[in-house]
Amino acid sequence: MSDNHEVAERAAEAETKAPRSARAPVEYPVGSASEFPPGSHKIVQVGTQEVGVFNVNGDLHALINVCPHQYGPVCAGRVGGEMRCNASTDWKFHWSRDGEILICPWHGHEFDLVTGRCLALKEMRLRKCKVNVVDGEVRVSLGGG
Ligand code: FES
Numbered sequence: 001m002s003d004n005h006e007v008a009e010r011a012a013e014a015e016t017k018a019p020r021s022a023r024a025p026v027e028y029p030v031g032s033a034s035e036f037p038p039g040s041h042k043i044v045q046v047g048t049q050e051v052g053v054f055n056v057n058g059d060l061h062a063l064i065n066v067c068p069h070q071y072g073p074v075c076a077g078r079v080g081g082e083m084r085c086n087a088s089t090d091w092k093f094h095w096s097r098d099g100e101i102l103i104c105p106w107h108g109h110e111f112d113l114v115t116g117r118c119l120a121l122k123e124m125r126l127r128k129c130k131v132n133v134v135d136g137e138v139r140v141s142l143g144g145g
Helices: 003-017
Strands: 027-032 041-046 049-056 059-064 078-084 094-103 110-112 128-134 137-141
Touching: 027 041, 027 049, 027 128, 049 094, 049 137
Parallel strands: none
Antiparallel strands: 027 137, 041 049, 049 059, 059 128, 078 094, 094 110, 128 137
């Protein structure tokens, strides 16, 4: 049996046996680190949730694939940047943060991939998950990021 299967089996076993209050976060293997090169993203299954794993400038970020606006599949959206025009850009249009902004495919709300926050509505944010790389394997935990 592969290491991935053993980890997944242990995760499933821990998830079903322990009472909810006593459960430690369970890590789910979602692939090797080489499958998530900088600038890439992929939607993976983590327990009962779909999670988008994004490599933003070399750092991995995992977000639940549900938009807080109207529950669209936000992680299936396009990744882009942000147009700025303010005092810091000398009031000239300037494209910035390329590869750091996720655009929901349903209604176009834009989210910061690092913080999960919506750019237009600060009270709206994506749910993040913990993501670790252990021995070259990417692991995602539900419940905090
Ligand atoms: S469901 Fe994502 S912007 Fe509306």
